[in-house]
Amino acid sequence: MRGDSRRSNGRGSGQTIRMRDVARRADVSPMTVSRVLRDPGKVSEETRNRVLETIREIGYVPNKLAGSLASSQSNVIGLVVPSIRNSLFADTIQGTADVLRAAGFQLMVADSGQSLDDEEALVSAFVAQRVSGIILHNTRHTDGTRELVRRAGIPVVETGDLAPEPLDMTVSYSNYAAARDMTLSLARRGYRRIGFVSLHTKENDRARERRRGYVAAMKSLGRAPDPALMTQVASGLAAGAQALVHLVQSARGLDVIFFAGDVLAIGALLECQRRGWPVPSRIAIASFDDLDLLQHTVPTVTSLRLPRREIGRYSAEVLLDRIRGSSTRNVSLDLGFEIIEREST
Amino acid sequence: MRGDSRRSNGRGSGQTIRMRDVARRADVSPMTVSRVLRDPGKVSEETRNRVLETIREIGYVPNKLAGSLASSQSNVIGLVVPSIRNSLFADTIQGTADVLRAAGFQLMVADSGQSLDDEEALVSAFVAQRVSGIILHNTRHTDGTRELVRRAGIPVVETGDLAPEPLDMTVSYSNYAAARDMTLSLARRGYRRIGFVSLHTKENDRARERRRGYVAAMKSLGRAPDPALMTQVASGLAAGAQALVHLVQSARGLDVIFFAGDVLAIGALLECQRRGWPVPSRIAIASFDDLDLLQHTVPTVTSLRLPRREIGRYSAEVLLDRIRGSSTRNVSLDLGFEIIEREST
């Protein structure tokens, strides 16, 4: 293979063009070509133009692999999310991608499927790729993960929740505070028996924090947390519908349910439509995530507006600041949230 | 910096561990360490275990940058989507990510924002990173993009639609056929005046193909395409609602509308609920994309089930086949679609 990476399929140019090919053709040294690409100001205009022209002519595309190896810095950021498919992360990823792209950075995305061990494997792969920063949508990690990023000295941003033991930097909102405040807000609006539905708290830290917030709110209201008012379900529209029916039928006097996960509230609302249960008169509904949909449904749904896009943007920005060395350390941003009251409560 | 990449922030181990550090400690040559990592069978069990143990002890993480440079092959695949945020792509990305991860490959994701020039820039960045394969959710490209991938000789999969002029491989369904068949299906069910709403066909190839399919179906039914029945809108729930109202009020005799884009049908359905227009008796609704939601709404919505996940999976698989050299050339998969008839029509 050496010196001949010709493809066997008959496609491609046959030869990868190297910097020295450009240099030879433009009658300069490879170093000058390198400078034209990364520090054009240090090359005379005439030479620069000649080199640029040559690059265009022969279609040279620099090898970043070699560049990164030589300079010990890549322009790649690694991102681990629990689930790419979950549209809730899509906004955040988009925010990150936008900032990174403007800065000329690439984004490497991976999916941990909620498994901390898989997360460790992915972080290891990122370290192996020598990414210059890592974003984790998760605040709990294996010891191995912690050790990996510590030793690698790579800047890390955690998000998804405020991190109790930050690896490095944090950009998020507080799931605890959000659930607590929504619960208090419902109480303030006069609801007496407030039901709470979350995703399974066993595997999901965010779900656990939200439940903690709900419980704290109930206590501060002088209401002992009633197990009959609380339930956990899997993700999905159908699960939301089931949880609704379950709680409405089993918890007497229930007047509102706070759905603290994904699309649960929508599933519940649709179930109400199906059964002809008027919302909010028969049962009121509040949601955690302010999906677009919730302001278009009939009735519109009360929810928490979370700064998804901003989390993505800021995560990228603090990472870039750190990489560029212009950074304050120990960044820990709480981007907050907002309660949006609508017709469903 | 050379030889001393110590961080100034006091974090990190201070020194990156290299293969030769492992070798020294395990009392073997670097070559043996390399073999243990990539071809363990060629090393005696005793040596192998000693090396493995040493790697664990000192927490060595191989430098893939150097490895890829030396071997001229990376384990990274580049993916360009029009919009990360669009949940329709999320399923496909997940499918790709799943397959790639099982094969030990990394995914680099970028967002072209529907701009062909931006796509070219991203492809160029991918080539610069020496990715070993590229997936494009798009079938139209600049000449520059075509030239880039041709010269680089990188395997490419196009998707999003059947490619009229494939760069290389294609994995998709036919937007044209899907829209045509849905239109014919509506006619077969007895609908006489079939309205059609798409996204703007000017910037969106898929929207154009879908409209072409609708028009072809109408012609084959002996019905001249009536401009009064067709409209184009931006993406979003509100746009779907507006399109609905516009068509219902302006096209007399309209009995069904086929919404050929994103969440338009949902926006329209919700608008019907808001206005108290019964679906399908006052106006029937059909959707293009079979979002989960559509089988939970009241009424449930007729739509096209597209093989999103499969597209992602197969795209990754044909790419991997090609990279591993075990491939048939000119792969062109049409994964088809399915019409799901529900209550809304």
Add this chain to the structure above:
DNA sequence: CTGTTAGCGCGTTCAC
């Protein structure tokens, strides 16, 4: 402003 030298960390090749 431009060139020279010396690696970056690893894989390939070939010898032992």
Add this chain to the structure above:
DNA sequence: GTGAACGCGCTAACAG
């Protein structure tokens, strides 16, 4: 089964 030499393509440091 194991090791030495060389180079992947580029950039840092220094010299001129």
